[in-house]
Amino acid sequence: MNHHLLVIFISIGLFSCQNGNIESQNIVEPQVSANEYISFGDSSFATDNSMTAADLVTAFETGESDTVFATVAGPITKVCTTKGCWMSTAIDSNNSLFVDYDYEFLLPTNSKGQKMVMTGYAYWDSTTVAELKHYAExxxxxxxxxxxxxxxTGEVKFKAKGVKIAISTSNEE
Structure with missing residues (x-):
């Protein structure tokens, strides 16, 4: 009889531990890579040989393709402060490249000013007045x-499949 009670208590303990693990599996944690980046989305891309947003836009506008696949590095100049569902990076002092990721991942809402590297593709798109107002909000x-x-507006946009944000080790800006 004592043997049966012991088995029941052990079983209850094991099942209660599994339920906690199932809940925690729904939380997607960012990955910290060895080269001092926090990764969101696809983290399998290399950060070397990246280009600036200005170089990407130039390559896109002078190329014959309607889509340009690239790895781009630069500062995050704007980020959705509600969810982190989009960001921008500087093309030059007056223009930004709009970046989204189809809600496959979200960036920290306080990541403005951080250095990042992203991989994905550039494409030409128009943005409706309603979308522009939503982004402004x-x-x-x-x-x-x-x-x-x-x-x-019509502009070059970027669909990121992965973003790596540099981990700040000092306040060099």
Whole structure:
């Protein structure tokens, strides 16, 4: 009889441990790689031989393809402060490259200013007035700025399959 009770208690203990593990399996943790990056999405790409956003846009605009696959490095200049579902990186001092990732992963909402490397593809797309207003809301624009958005835009965009954010070891900026 004592043997049966022992088996029952051990079984209950094992099953209760498994339920906790199942819940934790739904949480996707970012991966820290050996070369001091935190990875989101596909982490299998190399960070060397990356290009700037300016070089990517130039290659895209002068190429014959409607899609350019690339690895791009630069600073995160804007990020969705609600969920981290999109970001921008600088093309030059006046223009940014819009980046999204189809909700396959989310970036930290406080990652503005961090150095990153991403892999994916550039493509030409138009952005509707409704989308532009939504993005302006996400970045915390004023009501006046949002109301002033009247026309759609056409631009080069980037669909990231993976992003690696450099881990800051000092305050060098």
């Amino acid at each position: 996400d970045r915390g624009a004023s009501e006046e700025e949002i109301a002033s958005i009247m026309n759609p």
